Amino acid sequence: MDRGTVGSANRGRLHVDVRTEGLSEIVTPVGELDHHTADLLREPLERAVEQGRVRLVVDCSGLEFCDSTGLNVLLGARLKAEAAGGGVHLAGMLPVVARVFEITGAEAVFTVHDSLEAALDT
DSSP: OOOSOTTOOOGGGEEEEEEEETTEEEEEEEEEESTTTHHHHHHHHHHHHHTTOOEEEEEGGGEEEEOHHHHHHHHHHHHHHHHTTOEEEEEOOOHHHHHHHHHHTGGGGSEEESSHHHHHHO
């Protein structure tokens, strides 16, 4: 029985919106990013880079959970975007998600902004 708990196989726990604004591809994951839902974020990030949109802004304000698989998706997107001359900007992380980046040291390899607006202003 799926009670919406972390680690359940319910792919409906993550929804990803994508839009282009100026030079930025804004990707907004909402819900839980883990090994069950990682491809829902990986695919639009990779598609953006393949289509030449290499300034990726991930609006994390609706991201409630991120495990190591989710972190690896973002790290992989960063490598691909940087190889193509762009980068990944993370915006509006909730404290529970920011803690994962802090503990792993991943915050040092991303450009992190307090809000989406701040990320778009840079």
